[in-house]
Amino acid sequence: MKAKCFATLLIVLFLACNPVLASQSPEEMLKAVVKVRATIPAEAHTARTLGTDREGHGVLINPKGHILTIGYLIVEAETIEVVGPDDKPVRATFVGYDQNTGFGLVRADEPLGVTPMKLGESSKVKEGDPLIVAGHGGADSIIAARVVSRKEFAGYWEYVLEDPIFTAPAYLNFGGAALIDPNGQLVGIGSLFTQVVIPGVGTISCNMFVPVDLLKPILNGLMTKGRSSGPPRPWLGINAEETHGRVFITQVTPGGPAEQAGLRPGDLVLSVDGKAVGGLADFYRKIWALGNAGVEVSLTLLKGTQIQEVKVRSADRYQFLLLKPQFKKT
Secondary structure, X not given: OHHXXXXXXXXXXXXXXXHHHOOOOXXXXXXXXXXXXXXXXXXXXXXXXXXXXXXXXXXXXXXXXXXXXXXXXXXXXXXXXXXXXXXXXXXXXXXXXXXXXXXXXEEEOOOOOOOOOOEOOHHHOOOOOEEEEEOOOHHHHEEEEEEEEOOOEEEOOOEEEOOOEEEEOOOOOOOOOEEEOOOOXXXXXXXXXXXXXXOOOEEEEEEEEEEHHHOOOOHHHHHHHOOOOOOOOOEOOEEEEEEOOEEEEEEEOOOOHHHHHOOOOOOEEEEEOOEEOOOHHHHXXXXXXXXXXXXXXXXXXXXXXXXXXEEEEOEOHHHHOOOOOOOOOO
């Protein structure tokens, strides 16, 4: 009981000076954060790495029932349900997934009876800013956090974010959690538990949030087509890691373009299209700069003690996934 009172006091103090929320209590605002559960078939391509039973959070962002979450929770889902403040499970429909940002979108099949959370401006969030991280569960599921970094992030799964939001202390149930600014507006969606190095402090545990400003240009495409508009990036089907500026292949997707071209774990990437690779993000960007999905990618690899030239016919990542969108142009 004391913990709940403290949590309620925390959000009240955090949001008290903001007239934007005059017509809505902090408790009502937090009801927009829902639980998201998804079941994925065993034959799905992401089942081996992400599992078949996934659970996290999402945020209701409009009156039509659209819920923003992190994509890995719902990609290739066979069934999805969301749980609102009344703890009643409601079936939901997969709407869209964006590989470039990592966002996922679902739609509740029934009204949740809560007010959607407004989208804020993540571009205004800077290092040192106080924010709230919230999961489903109201005042009992929030923590106060600060922005500890805004820097580039490169993920092993062919993924780069230029300006994500890193916050501490770490929120353990981070997947799809809401990052809320002092105006009670959504500025980020929880993606990862990770670590950053803070000068003068050392390495600290934190979370990475995908900024909501990245959603605004692609939201209409997600709602109507299931993906962002524009040509898809070339995808190789690899996991890669950077060590001392060198990029190593750590895994290849079974049946993917890289495996078909002969790439194997342990291969060291020297260059893309004859241009030297200077780190993981640089590696991905050099691939994406070659053209759209389907373009041939020329790689120079160190395989054991042999340097080899390998050509990989890239693919559209979406065509490789078991996606079951059911779109309604609303």
